[in-house]
Amino acid sequence: MLVVGVMFLAVLSVAAQQVSAQEKVVMVAKPTLKPAPSSDLSAKLWISPKNKYLQLKPGEAKEFTVKVKNRGENEITLSPELEVLPFAEYFLEESWIELVPEKATLKAGEKVTFTVKISIPENADVGNYNSVLAFTNETYTRGSFPIKVNSLTMGVNIWKPPVVKILRKYVRDRVEAGGSYTYEIKLENTGDEAVSLSPKFGSTRMGRCLGMGCPTELEEAWVSINSPDKIEAGSKATVTIVVNMPAEAKGIYQGAVNLGINDPSIREWNQEVRLNLVVWQQPVEPYEKAFTVPEGSGKLSIEVGVNQHAYEKFGSINEGEPTFIVTLVSPEGSEISPSARKTVVTSVINLGAGYLPPWEEESSGMYRVERINYRETFILEDPAPGGWKLKVMPSNAAKFEYTIEVE
Amino acid sequence: MQIFLSLLFVALAIGCLQGFQGQENAPSVTVSGKGIEEEALKKIKNGIGDAVLPYPGITYDSINVTARKQGSSISLEVLASAHPGLAEGVDIYSFIYDPGSDEFFLKGYSLENLHLSVKDDAINVALQSDELTQLLESMALFQEEPTVKRILPATSEKFYQPKTLFSVTWRDYETGNVVSALVDPGEGKLVQLWSREEQ
Known part of the structure; x- marks a missing residue:
């Protein structure tokens, strides 16, 4: 029953959008209907x-x-x-x-x-x-x-079952500014006739994010597409999308490639490959923080860590656990590279109560990793008093936290 | 539902109990549990391989069982996974084991140990649906990585037909928005759609 309700909302939403587009009349997705007085x-x-x-x-x-x-x-x-x-x-x-x-x-x-x-x-x-x-x-x-x-x-x-299967419809990746990235979109023609293809950069979707905080649109000039002009009956084909990120790129970029598949069972906007690219630049210089160690201190502890979503990955750039190279510069200017004394990995586990689709109810109460927290602790005994500098070079981490503790 | 699942696994336990030991490529099975008799742990180790249900074409590489006493029965949390080259993710099962009858009763499951191409297929079947893509768009979930879980026939029957289906779920942990598609991989179609939007 719930599903039916959801689908109706979707239908109303589409209808409202179309009125907006054609007649420039603003309509809401859930119109409030006021029936005439019953006496009428x-x-x-x-x-x-x-x-x-x-x-x-x-x-x-x-x-x-x-x-x-x-x-x-x-x-x-x-x-x-x-x-x-x-x-x-x-x-x-x-x-x-x-x-x-x-x-x-x-x-x-x-x-x-x-x-x-x-x-x-x-x-x-x-x-x-x-x-x-x-x-x-x-x-x-x-x-x-x-x-x-x-x-x-x-x-x-x-609806009709699609004759052409699109085996990848979205690309989510973390990329570096100035880098070139290739994404292969595999297609399969399950029908008995060849189907033509004419992929083009650009989206026909409505309701895209506009304004502050939205991803930046990928520019067509950065994207090249290599594709056969048809997929033979019962065979597979690959459309290759190459994205050349400009050196000055920053932030999140989005775009789409419409595959231009001549299959009437696939709606035009449902044959788009969406690209969501997060530009990430591995820093070349470490983060630096000056601090003071008072007289008589016996121990200096540095804790560095990051809290990540379980599904957060580094895509094309790298995959792996975050690491941190910690360097301490003493008041005399000598550099010390302490080894991590302790590495702690903690996870936030969600038992899923109340947040599961009805067909996943059998997994209610089971453990699902939601967040992973990596912590490394570096300890220096008997630090000299005076002005110190902490340098942290992160790797496989888009953010990190640190704690300086002097005892 | 639980009765159905239990019956299914009683049958599995009775019918297949002898089939797992001695097979080639048998998984490495570890069983741990405080205060549980050695004999029971041994039986669990011998029988668990036949109680679990890997996706067709997948053979588990390792099965780790944590046992806890629960009255006269023993509750088992089972984590099973194939070689990383064959599938990724973990299958988690929750069983009640009855030492008296040597039977395993399935209480719950969360099955994500699937080959990447199987997951991609399920996601792409789901994304063929106009309704789903509109929901993902309106709930700003398109940028989230979906999870793909196998749904066993005993559960699927309640929503569609008694066959293995996939649940493809997009979730935003920050907003709490969730959209899930129940997918029939054989017919290549979405059979149910569910969503939850935080107000």
Whole structure:
């Protein structure tokens, strides 16, 4: 049930976006509908369900029932008619829908069960189809759209299994400024005919992050694509994306390559390979911090560490645990490189209570590593009093913390 | 559900108990547990290999069992993984072992020991769904690395059909947003979608 709700929100969201794009009218994803006062309505009907969402392939058909009860005091004749939603991507055709009975007359308190059969023709395009089955003519107005009061909203997502499988649809990597990175996108044509390909840099998606704090867009000039112009039937092909990061690149970059696969079962925006690249530059100079050791101190402890997500990795640059080279510069200027006396690795383990999808409930109460904390402790006995300098050169760490403790 | 799982593993324990020992490429099994009789630990070590269910094509390289006394039974936490070249991640099982009947009852599992290509396939099947990609977009989860877990038929039956499925889950630990897709790898389609958005 929850899933159905989620899918409807998605449909509404798409619809709202399309209105925004075409008519420059700002609409929210969850419109607040204010029905007309009940005294204005001659027919008071209870309809269940009010919404129905189906996923069907071309050529498939599905039946469902809808119950309608006359809650008013007068007899009413129902002549259901199909109405189009003004903001739908596609509309369900009248010829695709069979309703039994076609009409019904209800006395006060009576109810009727309609059987609705939706048959999708073989040649239907994939997409989201929406329509309204109106049981009476009463309307109210939302903005400039008249809405049927006594209606069932029907949505059908028509889909086809993709003929071409895209074996990698997103690239997430940590890269260095000035570096060149190659990503191979493997495709498989499972059909019996060759499928043409024409990959292009750029995204057709809507709703991208804009403004402060958003990733920077990758520039087309930095990206080159090498691809065959078709994938033969029953064979595989590789599209190679090379990204040359400029030397001055900083921060997070995002972009997309539309594979241009001539497969009608794959929506245009669902054949994009998304690129998310985090530019990382390994420092060449250590971090430095001056501190003072008071007279009579017997021990100097330096703790350096980092707290990382379990899935945080260094991608193309490196993989491995964080390490820290610690150097201490004494008041006399001599450099000391103490060895780590103690290395501590701690993890934050999540038992997943309340945060798991229903089909992962069997793993409730089991351990899942959420964060890993690496700590190295360097100790120097009998440090000379005076001004010292701590130098830390991190590796495989995008951030670190340190503690200087003098006893 | 637990009854179903238990029955499944009773059958496994009875039917396959003799099958694991002496096999070539048998995993290295370690069993530890304080205050548990040596005889019971030995039986657990001999039987656990047949109670676990690696993904087809995978043979576990190591199985580590931690046993704890729980009344007259013994609870087992089992961590199993194949050679890193064959699969990555860890399969975790939670069993109740009955020393009297020498039977293993599955209580829970979290199975992530899969070949990278199997995980990629599951992710890509999920990403074919318009609804999923729209949710990932709206909940700002596209940049998160998804987890792929194997869902056993006894659980899948509740949501789709009694067959092995994959749960592909995007999670943002900072915001608490989660989107999960239940994927049928055989049919190459997403069969259920679930999401949780922090307000």
